[in-house]
Amino acid sequence: MNGKATEAQWRSLLDVIQQFKEVKPWRYLDEQDVFVVRDPETGMEVYCCVVGPDGIHETFSVYLGAEGIDSYCKMINLDQSRIWHPSYLKTLLSQKCFMLSFENELHIDEKTRNQYQSLYYDFNGQHAYPKLSEYDCGMMPIPFYSGWQCTLMTQALMLCLKVVKLIQTQAINISFDLEELLCFEFDEQLGWQYEYVPKSKLKSCQKQELSYENDIQSYKLKKCPQSHLTFEMIQFILPDAVRDLEHERPYFPLITALIERDSRDILFAEMGYSTKESKKQMVGKIVNFMLNELRFRPLQLAVDDEELKDYLFGLCDKTDIKLLFEEKLEVAYDFMKEVLHTEDEDEEVMAEQRQQERIELMLTTTKQVCKLITDSDSLSKNLTPFAREQFSNVIELFQVTMVRHFNEYDHEWTVANFKVALNEILPSLLYDEEMAVLPLVLTEYLGILGQAGVMNNYEQFQDILQEMLDIHIEKQGLFDLNLT
Numbered sequence: 001m002n003g004k005a006t007e008a009q010w011r012s013l014l015d016v017i018q019q020f021k022e023v024k025p026w027r028y029l030d031e032q033d034v035f036v037v038r039d040p041e042t043g044m045e046v047y048c049c050v051v052g053p054d055g056i057h058e059t060f061s062v063y064l065g066a067e068g069i070d071s072y073c074k075m076i077n078l079d080q081s082r083i084w085h086p087s088y089l090k091t092l093l094s095q096k097c098f099m100l101s102f103e104n105e106l107h108i109d110e111k112t113r114n115q116y117q118s119l120y121y122d123f124n125g126q127h128a129y130p131k132l133s134e135y136d137c138g139m140m141p142i143p144f145y146s147g148w149q150c151t152l153m154t155q156a157l158m159l160c161l162k163v164v165k166l167i168q169t170q171a172i173n174i175s176f177d178l179e180e181l182l183c184f185e186f187d188e189q190l191g192w193q194y195e196y197v198p199k200s201k202l203k204s205c206q207k208q209e210l211s212y213e214n215d216i217q218s219y220k221l222k223k224c225p226q227s228h229l230t231f232e233m234i235q236f237i238l239p240d241a242v243r244d245l246e247h248e249r250p251y252f253p254l255i256t257a258l259i260e261r262d263s264r265d266i267l268f269a270e271m272g273y274s275t276k277e278s279k280k281q282m283v284g285k286i287v288n289f290m291l292n293e294l295r296f297r298p299l300q301l302a303v304d305d306e307e308l309k310d311y312l313f314g315l316c317d318k319t320d321i322k323l324l325f326e327e328k329l330e331v332a333y334d335f336m337k338e339v340l341h342t343e344d345e346d347e348e349v350m351a352e353q354r355q356q357e358r359i360e361l362m363l364t365t366t367k368q369v370c371k372l373i374t375d376s377d378s379l380s381k382n383l384t385p386f387a388r389e390q391f392s393n394v395i396e397l398f399q400v401t402m403v404r405h406f407n408e409y410d411h412e413w414t415v416a417n418f419k420v421a422l423n424e425i426l427p428s429l430l431y432d433e434e435m436a437v438l439p440l441v442l443t444e445y446l447g448i449l450g451q452a453g454v455m456n457n458y459e460q461f462q463d464i465l466q467e468m469l470d471i472h473i474e475k476q477g478l479f480d481l482n483l484t
Contacts, residue, residue: 036183066204086236138274140250212315230300234332256282387437439469
């Protein structure tokens, strides 16, 4: 099942993707329309839907089993006005599905592009490249790899085209709101057959009951003294993926924290995976923490997440802890904001370090070019002795000015910002003598870059500098300068 996809499997998949793109199923289906496919290889029930009304970022998703359809239901019920709530990001990053989307070439990894080219598939135009991704709960999406993935997606896409024909010819309704879903199953003799199946008969559609089931720990906790305190328990996901080992799949860390409401003391905080199993383990760790570290239980435990509330209900019921479900946990949210702000600050520091490294590399290259010019009699013949002496310093300062003020490196310089740097910024940074040689120095430097083909707007920059130089010559009466 996990074996690498063969060339034939990739070709079959890419062929049906092209058919899918031509038919444009999003003209007939929306995200509320779902059909079921029983995978012949595993027996898993997968739920397929199309997103992309009016051709806006078309996708086709295959949600895998019970966890997949659960993530689908949460996704379509997302309240956009609650984007601030921790559960919003948890829902977005908890999808369990295979997804086909159509992207621009820049959003396709090099390995996939090379694979398409090796199979002689050429995708041109906006949102033309098929991107095939595996989404798993709390994990970074990764490209397709296995033959099973390719085969299942191929079958699902073919059946989606069949659904479109059924809609066109029989006007069928496949809304997920219905009590019965259109289900496809493969028969060895008859091929793919379909029927409407009640949701109650689809195992993966049954609500998964989750609850804390360690009765021994619950019994021990109930024996602990009960305080008058209220604890807030929060679980939220960090938006930046990490990986523990180089070869492992990146994941989005789940932070679980227990905070005392009145004192705002952080009693427990730990980072882990954001899978359902990990979430359950974190609850177990908190119970152990109360047993072994605190040695008392709170009067109340407040949560803001429906799934967490359901999971804790049995524990709180058995231990006489009042379970509160609140829209917003003020104290816990302050902790969350602090953690996320720290993450932002760390990212800012890293971004600054990356920019500094890039500037240092730029300056190293600049010094080499400047040395090449000043060491060559033919390249520096138009420079005065003072201009030759100050050449490298002036160019380096100009480079840094363009980066610091406009975030533009030499191959990115724009004409407008080039003028601002010359006329408004550099005069306050250079002595008059240095400003006097600035047009000449820049002209010689840009001449080398322009001839090398690495400087955009080269001719416009030269015109600006020539105009500055003409004004300077007129003022100083230096008509003996011969600028090429």
